[in-house]
Amino acid sequence: MTNIQRYRLLTQAGFFVLFILAPVFDLFRLDLNLKHFFFLGMHWTLGLDDFVTGKIDSTQAALNLLLRGALPIFGTIALGVGVSWKYGRLYCGWLCPHFSVVETINQLMHRTIGKQSLWDQHDLPEKNADGIRTHPNKFYWLVLLPLVSAFSFVWALALLTYLLPPVEIYGNLWHGALTRNQSVFLSVGTIAFFVEFMFARHLFCRYACAVGLFQSLAWMANRKAMVVGFNRHRAADCVDCNAACNNICPMRLHPRSIKRQMFTCTQCGQCIDACSKVQSGNPQGTLLKWVENDCALDKSARDFGQHIDIPTHCYQPENKR
Ligand code: SF4
Numbered sequence: 001m002t003n004i005q006r007y008r009l010l011t012q013a014g015f016f017v018l019f020i021l022a023p024v025f026d027l028f029r030l031d032l033n034l035k036h037f038f039f040l041g042m043h044w045t046l047g048l049d050d051f052v053t054g055k056i057d058s059t060q061a062a063l064n065l066l067l068r069g070a071l072p073i074f075g076t077i078a079l080g081v082g083v084s085w086k087y088g089r090l091y092c093g094w095l096c097p098h099f100s101v102v103e104t105i106n107q108l109m110h111r112t113i114g115k116q117s118l119w120d121q122h123d124l125p126e127k128n129a130d131g132i133r134t135h136p137n138k139f140y141w142l143v144l145l146p147l148v149s150a151f152s153f154v155w156a157l158a159l160l161t162y163l164l165p166p167v168e169i170y171g172n173l174w175h176g177a178l179t180r181n182q183s184v185f186l187s188v189g190t191i192a193f194f195v196e197f198m199f200a201r202h203l204f205c206r207y208a209c210a211v212g213l214f215q216s217l218a219w220m221a222n223r224k225a226m227v228v229g230f231n232r233h234r235a236a237d238c239v240d241c242n243a244a245c246n247n248i249c250p251m252r253l254h255p256r257s258i259k260r261q262m263f264t265c266t267q268c269g270q271c272i273d274a275c276s277k278v279q280s281g282n283p284q285g286t287l288l289k290w291v292e293n294d295c296a297l298d299k300s301a302r303d304f305g306q307h308i309d310i311p312t313h314c315y316q317p318e319n320k321r
């Protein structure tokens with residue numbers, strides 16, 4: 001595993017823990033009993049109750065709406081759009097707790113049935129980018145199914161704590177005293193997540209996640225945004241490779257294709273990592289790397305029928321610049 005993949009694993013693990021613990025420490029949650037949000041340990045209300053009871057005037061109420069409502073919401077959206085416009089779906093590939101589950105299940109499914117998804121038409125080659133072979137073994141179903149069940153339960157439980165006080169939920173669970181509604185939520189949620197994780201996890205990331213969709217749209221709007229570029233002048237070097245970059249992609253994309261066909265790329269960098277391993281004996285190095293600005297146009301402008309030539313500096317190894 002390269003350093004960059006190690007860092008990514010750390011950020012994903014950290015954010016997954018944050019996702020579970022944020023409601024516990026009132027960092028962020030909605031309390032349906034109190035009918036307002038908590039944010040960074042504080043009650044997050046619009047302060048309009050004071051206006052209704054006459055404690056503040058209309059100017060103060062309008063200021064409250066602006067500072068406690070519009071500013072945090074639009075500020076978060078602007079930050080998300082800005083980062084995605086320049087770097088794409090970084091949130092998905094480096095933080096999202098759903099994508100960490102997707103990747104974990106993909107890897108285990110690869111070990112179990114030789115494919116990352118039940119819907120892949122062809123088995124993956126046994127030889128991985130690093131030369132190590134993965135022999136599918138049905139025995140791994142005994143690990144995969146309990147793990148997916150555990151992920152599903154944890155997700156349903158975490159979501160419930162985003163809606164009701166975590167102390168109440170975890171306390172009730174510990175004492176076996178969940179209310180009927182809480183039990184129904186947990187059961188239905190666990191079953192729904194199990195089905196989604198097993199059968200539709202990529203479909204969710206591609207078509208159903210609004211956070212992912214808006215990141216992709218912002219990214220597509222910027223032709224010079226960071227993208228996984230392919231040095232097509234050296235395409236002949238791919239001849240001896242079993243398409244390791246395609247095989248490893250957790251979103252089941254083809255990283256050598258144009259940007260439009262990589263609409264849902266999560267910038268995880270695993271394809272780049274795979275190519276570096278395949279080409280480790282080649283002095284010219286990897287054929288795939290993150291590029292931006294003019295170097296990104298070969299990927300993005302070609303979407304629109306143009307054939308931009310790749311500037312010579314884009315794929316030069318660092319030591320030859
Ligand atoms: S194309 Fe590469 S960077 Fe994008 S999701 Fe696939 S493996 Fe990750």
Ligand code: SF4
Pocket residue numbers: 237238241242243244245246256274275276278279287288
């Ligand atoms: S780009 Fe790299 S990993 Fe992908 S097929 Fe070519 S040599 Fe293999």
